[in-house]
Amino acid sequence: xxxxxxxxxxxxxxxxxxxxxxxxxxxxxxxxxxxxxxxxxxxxxxxxxxxxxxxxxxxxxxxxxxxxxxxxxxxxxxxxxxxxxxxxxxxxxxxxxxxxxxxxxxxxxxxxxxxxxxxxxxxxxxxxxxxxxxxxxxxxxxxxxxxxxxxxxxxxxxxxxxxxxxxxxxxxxxxxxxxxxxxxxxxxxxxxxxxxxxxxxxxxxxxxxxxxxxxxxxxxxxxxxxxxxxxxxxxxxxxxxxxxxxxxxxxxxxxxxxxxxxxxxxxxxxxxxxxxxxxxxxxxxxxxxxxxxxxxxxxxxxxxxxxxxxxxxxxxxxxxxxxxxxxx
Amino acid sequence: xxxxxxxxxxxxxxxxxxxxxxxxxxxxxxxxxxxxxxxxxxxxxxxxxxxxxxxxxxxxxxxxxxxxxxxxxxxxxxxxxxxxxxxxxxxxxxxxxxxxxxxxxxxxxxxxxxxxxxxxxxxxxxxxxxxxxxxxxxxxxxxxxxxxxxxxxxxxxxxxxxxxxxxxxxxxxxxxxxxxxxxxxxxxxxxxxxxxxxxxxxxxxxxxxxxxxxxxxxxxxxxxxxxxxxxxxxxxxxxxxxxxxxxxxxxxxxxxxxxxxxxxxxxxxxxxxxxxxxxxxxxxxxxxxxxxxxxxxxxxxxxxxxxxxxxxxxxxxxxxxxxxxxxxxxxxxxxxxxxxxxxxxxxxxxxxxxxxxxxxxxxxxxxxxxx
Numbered sequence: 145x146x147x148x149x150x151x152x153x154x155x156x157x158x159x160x161x162x163x164x165x166x167x168x169x170x171x172x173x174x175x176x177x178x179x180x181x182x183x184x185x186x187x188x189x190x191x192x193x194x195x196x197x198x199x200x201x202x203x204x205x206x207x208x209x210x211x212x213x214x215x216x217x218x219x220x221x222x223x224x225x226x227x228x229x230x231x232x233x234x235x236x237x238x239x240x241x242x243x244x245x246x247x248x249x250x251x252x253x254x255x256x257x258x259x260x261x262x263x264x265x266x267x268x269x270x271x272x273x274x275x276x277x278x279x280x281x282x283x284x285x286x287x288x289x290x291x292x293x294x295x296x297x298x299x300x301x302x303x304x305x306x307x308x309x310x311x312x313x314x315x316x317x318x319x320x321x322x323x324x325x326x327x328x329x330x331x332x333x334x335x336x337x338x339x340x341x342x343x344x345x346x347x348x349x350x351x352x353x354x355x356x357x358x359x360x361x362x363x364x365x366x367x368x369x370x371x372x373x374x375x376x377x378x379x380x381x382x383x384x385x386x387x388x389x390x391x392x393x394x395x396x397x398x399x400x401x402x403x404x405x406x407x408x409x410x411x412x413x414x415x416x417x418x419x420x421x422x423x424x425x426x427x428x429x430x431x432x433x434x435x436x437x438x439x440x441x442x443x444x445x446x447x448x449x450x451x452x453x454x455x456x457x458x459x460x461x462x463x464x465x466x467x468x469x470x471x472x
Numbered sequence: 473x474x475x476x477x478x479x480x481x482x483x484x485x486x487x488x489x490x491x492x493x494x495x496x497x498x499x500x501x502x503x504x505x506x507x508x509x510x511x512x513x514x515x516x517x518x519x520x521x522x523x524x525x526x527x528x529x530x531x532x533x534x535x536x537x538x539x540x541x542x543x544x545x546x547x548x549x550x551x552x553x554x555x556x557x558x559x560x561x562x563x564x565x566x567x568x569x570x571x572x573x574x575x576x577x578x579x580x581x582x583x584x585x586x587x588x589x590x591x592x593x594x595x596x597x598x599x600x601x602x603x604x605x606x607x608x609x610x611x612x613x614x615x616x617x618x619x620x621x622x623x624x625x626x627x628x629x630x631x632x633x634x635x636x637x638x639x640x641x642x643x644x645x646x647x648x649x650x651x652x653x654x655x656x657x658x659x660x661x662x663x664x665x666x667x668x669x670x671x672x673x674x675x676x677x678x679x680x681x682x683x684x685x686x687x688x689x690x691x692x693x694x695x696x697x698x699x700x701x702x703x704x705x706x707x708x709x710x711x712x713x714x715x716x717x718x719x720x721x722x723x724x725x726x727x728x729x730x731x732x733x734x735x736x737x738x739x740x741x742x743x744x745x746x747x748x749x750x751x752x753x754x755x756x757x758x759x760x761x762x763x764x765x766x767x768x769x770x771x772x773x774x775x776x777x778x779x780x781x782x783x784x785x786x787x788x789x790x791x792x793x794x795x796x797x798x799x800x801x802x803x804x805x806x807x808x809x810x811x812x813x814x815x816x817x818x819x820x821x822x823x824x825x826x827x828x829x830x831x832x833x834x835x836x837x838x839x840x841x842x843x
Contacts, residue, residue, distance in 0.1 A: 183494060214729075217729075362826040396786050396790055397783075418791070425824045436826075458800075
């Protein structure tokens with residue numbers, strides 16, 4: 145793809161990215177960040193997006209950050225670590241460990257072997273790498289971009305059409321995507337400064353980079369999603385392509401049916417009352433969720449797609465596949 | 473079932489820990505409310521950037537100062553607050569600034585730190601600084617002795633260790649032992665430190681850019697007078713966490729993953745010799761009694777009563793869906809209790825209404841503080 149060829153610096157595209165193309169569909173982008181508050185189903189949605197793109201014939205990699213292994217767990221696969229491991233046809237997964245990314249970065253930067261060895265043995269280096277604010281996030285984003293390149297810098301690196309990032313939860317989320325800009329501000333000159341600036345340009349490149357926010361149909365998650373969308377658009381400047389309202393209950397009962405069932409629940413006892421009561425509760429929840437959905441749609445600019453609640457004890461790869469058909 | 477007031481009897485600090493999205497903020501607020509209703513002067517602290525605590529307590533804005541919640545607000549919910557309920561939304565940066573002001577030798581060195589760009593970054597962005605500042609504020613309020621009980625809603629961390637290690641990581645950064653000697657280019661230490669170190673430093677300069685190194689040097693110089701104060705303080709903060717009057721409550725959800733995390737967190741607390749109080753499992757589905765001969769006849773029975781075969785079928789399958797979730801929850805909680813070898817597992821049922829207001833908090837309290 146144009147724009148991801150040889151650059152002067154590692155991970156970086158050439159300067160010729162066309163910025164005025166019409167916005168592509170989410171899965172036609174190169175990198176998609178899946179974000180949202182904790183516990184909303186970011187990993188499941190990331191994997192579902194990956195499955196959908198893979199089913200369309202794209203070569204996809206789903207990235208976990210900060211050494212998380214949530215995606216491999218969905219596939220019921222052994223931990224993948226800092227390796228690109230194939231989960232299914234056309235679908236790979238990696239867990240980005242910042243220390244490994246830093247090591248890889250240095251290996252690619254320094255051609256003199258003795259110098260590298262000295263550096264890795266040095267306490268100062270370990271200290272600086274650990275202590276420099278935002279460096280871990282920066283090298284993580286750097287690795288994401290390395291994965292997104294058609295001309296991989298890593299030896300025998302596979303080419304991917306799409307890189308999906310299961311981003312850290314909100315709170316950390318905006319900070320994560322803002323790291324390159326923050327870093328460019330601290331390191332005023334030098335290679336890191338220019339690389340951080342380039343990474344920021346790539347994150348905010350609406351043609352190649354997108355974000356999807358995952359939300360839940362509850363009062364506070366809706367408020368937080370609206371705030372997150374606003375911050376991502378205005379503070380970070382990324383393209384927000386989709387909001388997924390996750391875990392929406394089906395509307396199984398009409399208002400009239402619910403009234404009838406309420407009477408039944410009151411008149412009976414035991415299992416019959418419990419079954420009728422469960423239906424009444426479900427009806428109430430489904431309705432309040434629809435109200436939250438309407439509220440979210442009023443509060444965000446991004447198109448909101450809904451995903452159903454899966455009545456499964458644990459969401460595995462089949463659950464994610466089910467969702468992948470409904471991503472819109 | 474154990475009750476939160478039994479666990480917190482005689483405690484003056486309650487730390488609610490757990491991964492994100494499990495209802496930690498709401499639970500913290502509900503615990504504080506319940507204890508205030510029982511006559512204590514309670515303050516709940518949160519560092520959540522999403523301002524959820526303010527939402528939960530019906531407050532518009534929370535500053536870095538404790539604000540008293542109007543007891544009248546709860547009267548309408550049938551909750552009488554015999555004590556006092558206070559709330560504070562932590563501003564990590566402001567707390568860090570206060571800490572610097574306290575430890576600085578004079579105004580000039582304080583300003584040098586406050587204006588340093590590395591400081592400005594770490595005080596708001598360094599991983600662990602939010603967590604540490606939450607504990608710092610907790611410690612400060614505890615020292616003042618204004619409250620009978622402090623409830624801390626911990627920031628959402630990626631894992632338990634992030635929170636527990638925060639003071640150590642931050643003080644190590646500020647100490648910068650391995651680094652400071654090399655910051656002075658003419659220092660004797662730099663000369664004797666050997667070639668490896670100087671090469672490392674020059675390579676780092678090349679990668680990172682000279683300015684960053686210079687800023688770091690300035691940062692450590694400005695901070696050098698405060699290191700001892702910070703270390704001593706961090707030690708005292710740590711001892712407050714391990715105090716027998718402190719209690720850690722782990723908050724989680726009933727699904728497999730949150731339960732695994734709660735088990736892991738419990739293990740880490742025990743390893744770190746921190747006082748574990750119990751686990752609160754939120755949003756638990758309860759199983760209903762099944763028909764004596766199984767639920768196979770349920771659709772037929774329902775149809776008889778409802779005179780609507782299609783509706784009976786839907787009611788029945790809805791019931792089965794919830795029963796399956798209830799069975800999962802029961803299995804997971806049993807596993808949790810087994811791992812913990814303790815009965816201190818408090819369950820809060822999955823309520824019909826999503827909890828985001830005072831009525832919701834009062835409802836949760838009916839389960840946390842079972843009679």
